[in-house]
Amino acid sequence: MNYLEKYNIKKEEITKIKKHFNKDIVNKFNVMEYQVCKVLDYLSSLGIKNLKDIIQNRPDICFMDLELLKSKTEKFDKNLIKFIFENEVDNLMNFDI
Amino acid sequence: MKQYILNIINTAINECKIQNSNSYDTAFLKEIVNKVSNNQDYFYEYVLDLNSDLLKELIDKIEPENKRESFLASIIYLKNLIEINKKEEVSIPLSKNQEEILYELFELIKKIVELDNYNEKEEQKKYKKYGQKYKALMEKLDNNRVLSIEDYDLIDELINKYEKENTDKKLNEAFDYLNTYNYRLLPKKDELQPQEPEIEISEANEEVIVTGINEPDENIINDLPETAEQKIDFDIFKPQSFVLEEEPKKNKKRKKKAEKIINEEPIIEEVKTNDTKAIEEEQLEIPTEVIEEPLNSEIENEILPENSVNNDIDPLSTIGISKENLNDYSLTLLDNGINNSALSYYNQNLKSLFISDNYNGIVSLLCLSDEETLTDIFNYFNEINLKEETIKDLLNRATELFFTKNKESFKDNAILALNYNANLEELIKNNITYFYNSPEYNKNKINLLENTGLNINLIFINKPQLLAIGLDKLLKNIDILKKYNININSEDYESISIISSPNLNIMIDTFIEAGFSSYLIGELKNVRSLIIKRIFYAFKNNLSVWRENITNDRINNEYEEWIKKERKVLSDEEINYLISDYAELEYLETSKRPAFFTDASSASIRRKYEFKFGNNIISRYKVYSIFNVLINHSVSTREALFYAITYNSNLIKNDYDLIKKEILGK
Numbered sequence: 214m215n216y217l218e219k220y221n222i223k224k225e226e227i228t229k230i231k232k233h234f235n236k237d238i239v240n241k242f243n244v245m246e247y248q249v250c251k252v253l254d255y256l257s258s259l260g261i262k263n264l265k266d267i268i269q270n271r272p273d274i275c276f277m278d279l280e281l282l283k284s285k286t287e288k289f290d291k292n293l294i295k296f297i298f299e300n301e302v303d304n305l306m307n308f309d310i
Numbered sequence: 311m312k313q314y315i316l317n318i319i320n321t322a323i324n325e326c327k328i329q330n331s332n333s334y335d336t337a338f339l340k341e342i343v344n345k346v347s348n349n350q351d352y353f354y355e356y357v358l359d360l361n362s363d364l365l366k367e368l369i370d371k372i373e374p375e376n377k378r379e380s381f382l383a384s385i386i387y388l389k390n391l392i393e394i395n396k397k398e399e400v401s402i403p404l405s406k407n408q409e410e411i412l413y414e415l416f417e418l419i420k421k422i423v424e425l426d427n428y429n430e431k432e433e434q435k436k437y438k439k440y441g442q443k444y445k446a447l448m449e450k451l452d453n454n455r456v457l458s459i460e461d462y463d464l465i466d467e468l469i470n471k472y473e474k475e476n477t478d479k480k481l482n483e484a485f486d487y488l489n490t491y492n493y494r495l496l497p498k499k500d501e502l503q504p505q506e507p508e509i510e511i512s513e514a515n516e517e518v519i520v521t522g523i524n525e526p527d528e529n530i531i532n533d534l535p536e537t538a539e540q541k542i543d544f545d546i547f548k549p550q551s552f553v554l555e556e557e558p559k560k561n562k563k564r565k566k567k568a569e570k571i572i573n574e575e576p577i578i579e580e581v582k583t584n585d586t587k588a589i590e591e592e593q594l595e596i597p598t599e600v601i602e603e604p605l606n607s608e609i610e611n612e613i614l615p616e617n618s619v620n621n622d623i624d625p626l627s628t629i630g631i632s633k634e635n636l637n638d639y640s641l642t643l644l645d646n647g648i649n650n651s652a653l654s655y656y657n658q659n660l661k662s663l664f665i666s667d668n669y670n671g672i673v674s675l676l677c678l679s680d681e682e683t684l685t686d687i688f689n690y691f692n693e694i695n696l697k698e699e700t701i702k703d704l705l706n707r708a709t710e711l712f713f714t715k716n717k718e719s720f721k722d723n724a725i726l727a728l729n730y731n732a733n734l735e736e737l738i739k740n741n742i743t744y745f746y747n748s749p750e751y752n753k754n755k756i757n758l759l760e761n762t763g764l765n766i767n768l769i770f771i772n773k774p775q776l777l778a779i780g781l782d783k784l785l786k787n788i789d790i791l792k793k794y795n796i797n798i799n800s801e802d803y804e805s806i807s808i809i810s811s812p813n814l815n816i817m818i819d820t821f822i823e824a825g826f827s828s829y830l831i832g833e834l835k836n837v838r839s840l841i842i843k844r845i846f847y848a849f850k851n852n853l854s855v856w857r858e859n860i861t862n863d864r865i866n867n868e869y870e871e872w873i874k875k876e877r878k879v880l881s882d883e884e885i886n887y888l889i890s891d892y893a894e895l896e897y898l899e900t901s902k903r904p905a906f907f908t909d910a911s912s913a914s915i916r917r918k919y920e921f922k923f924g925n926n927i928i929s930r931y932k933v934y935s936i937f938n939v940l941i942n943h944s945v946s947t948r949e950a951l952f953y954a955i956t957y958n959s960n961l962i963k964n965d966y967d968l969i970k971k972e973i974l975g976k
Contacts, residue, residue: 244710245670247667297849306773
């Protein structure tokens with residue numbers, strides 16, 4: 214999961230993420246690096262900074278179909294979606310994400 | 311770092327021993343007790359065997375302190391008296407009071423002996439429970455033996471316990487060290503060969519073909535799933551403790567050197583080149599006991615493709631992947647080699663389906679799958695007419711489903727979903743993570759959710775992503791909704807998404823305190839609508855979403871921790887029990903519940919869910935759930951009640967102070 218460093222997630226934070234999950238999901242992050250990077254690139258492009266929290270609280274978003282994720286987020290104002298991702302990541306599902 | 315880890319283990323071992331702070335010999339005291347038990351006459355003499363230092367130390371245990379001196383004086387007087395009696399062979403009978411003093415001292419000795427016996431037993435128990443584990447770990451480190459996952463856990467636990475500052479830093483350093491330590495000890499692919507490689511030497515051109523069978527690297531074994539039974543309760547997105555902090559760090563220089571030797575220079579035992587010597591030197595680094603130590607027993611239960619390394623051609627180069635593009639995990643997998651049958655299947659059928667940049671996905675598939683698995687899975691795709699686009703999506707977003715170990719997972723999960731009329735194409739698109747879980751886990755999860763009254767068919771159709779949320783959280787929230795009388799069987803299954811929220815009870819309490827109880831109770835969609843509106847309102851006004859006016863002086867961190875961990879919504883029955891136990895709650899019930907002279911349902915809802923403090927509404931269910939947590943931690947009744955009332959409430963200072971005065975009287 215060291216590739217997460219390029220998203221400004223520090224080594225210690227990566228260690229914490231690894232501790233948070235079981236090994237199987239850590240392996241998924243390794244196997245599906247390409248997919249995870251696509252999603253994280255997109256979220257970064259929206260100006261979302263707390264990618265670490267998203268990975269920890271909603272890892273399923275990292276494996277979401279990018280086009281589907283785009284269609285869901287584009288329904289909302291860009292600033293609102295940034296606010297929700299940064300403040301209410303646990304309530305994303307109430308916004309159908 | 312090794313010394314640091316050894317020191318920390320040593321500290322733990324020492325802690326297992328109960329330190330005896332007494333200078334006296336408890337064995338001697340035991341002997342006195344035994345002698346008195348066996349010989350009643352000795353009761354009148356035992357004091358003679360206690361010297362003055364020992365007597366003083368014994369009496370120092372007596373409370374209160376101001377009684378010690380007089381008690382000691384009485385004992386010394388008695389001791390002298392008994393000594394004279396014995397010496398002079400006269401018998402001056404002891405008064406009843408003097409006998410009582412002797413008895414008190416004897417009781418004290420007995421208690422010390424009993425305490426010592428108890429301590430001894432505790433020590434044995436503690437040692438049995440922990441000490442042996444710590445000693446075994448220390449022995450492993452001392453003898454350079456491979457550490458297991460449990461050992462990592464233990465070290466993690468000890469560092470967390472003893473390293474209060476810089477814990478993360480120390481953990482990182484320790485695990486870096488341990489990974490390197492373990493990696494050095496683990497048998498490598500070119501070193502762990504149960505069968506001698508067959509070496510065929512062509513006489514004509516001295517061409518060498520090595521056809522050795524490589525054992526899987528233990529790093530790969532660690533990455534394989536647990537046994538089937540363990541997989542049943544395995545929720546992929548449930549946070550769990552993770553043992554290995556990082557992939558074992560590799561000595562890439564060493565690895566590259568060995569690869570170069572394998573790929574470019576044939577190994578001929580008879581002809582020792584510099585490179586072969588290098589391999590031998592590397593092998594010498596590995597202690598023999600490591601090789602003799604059995605690999606993780608899980609390997610016997612695992613389905614691992616029989617991979618082989620093609621030593622003539624680098625298989626990666628044939629599929630256009632460079633090692634530079636791979637992450638550490640894929641490089642570790644490559645140690646076990648690529649499965650030739652998977653490679654052949656990939657070249658024939660999968661190359662066009664994979665996104666070419668998905669290097670790690672491709673390599674993982676080639677290392678951890680085989681032709682038979684892939685054929686079976688693709689046959690099933692044909693059987694259910696899965697679109698090529700969806701298959702492509704699965705390969706790239708859920709590569710693990712194609713691994714040998716997950717051979718049946720997709721099929722079994724698909725059958726389960728189809729039983730609930732799910733549209734597989736939609737399910738894959740909307741919640742691929744459903745397929746990440748084992749079928750057994752999904753089945754259990756669905757059964758439990760179904761038992762709560764949820765309509766699983768509607769979830770599969772409307773909110774399949776809900777199945778990616780941990781079962782604990784879902785069940786807890788369903789329970790909360792039921793306790794607040796919010797009907798979960800709404801036709802509007804869009805709103806069922808609220809059961810994914812981690813702080814549902816906090817949100818509901820916030821809405822009750824904002825005056826929405828009669829709007830909220832009963833309707834699922836109203837809860838969701840309020841959540842969305844609240845977030846939108848906070849966004850528009852640049853406010854915190856759920857906590858306003860909560861200044862730090864109102865927060866007790868210790869209480870908050872307890873509440874976070876233990877808070878649960880109480881049922882009406884539990885609330886009634888609580889009220890009957892505390893008069894202060896009776897007061898709340900009689901004086902703070904809103905009174906309405908109407909039978910309207912909104913009035914009864916408000917009476918059920920609200921307390922009124924002046925103009926402020928306080929959630930009644932919140933008060934009891936917080937009060938219950940605090941009272942269980944022996945917080946005083948009034949303090950617990952005050953904290954429960956004001957907990958997370960949007961109270962201006964004046965109102966907060968008024969409640970404080972009313973409840974705490976200050």
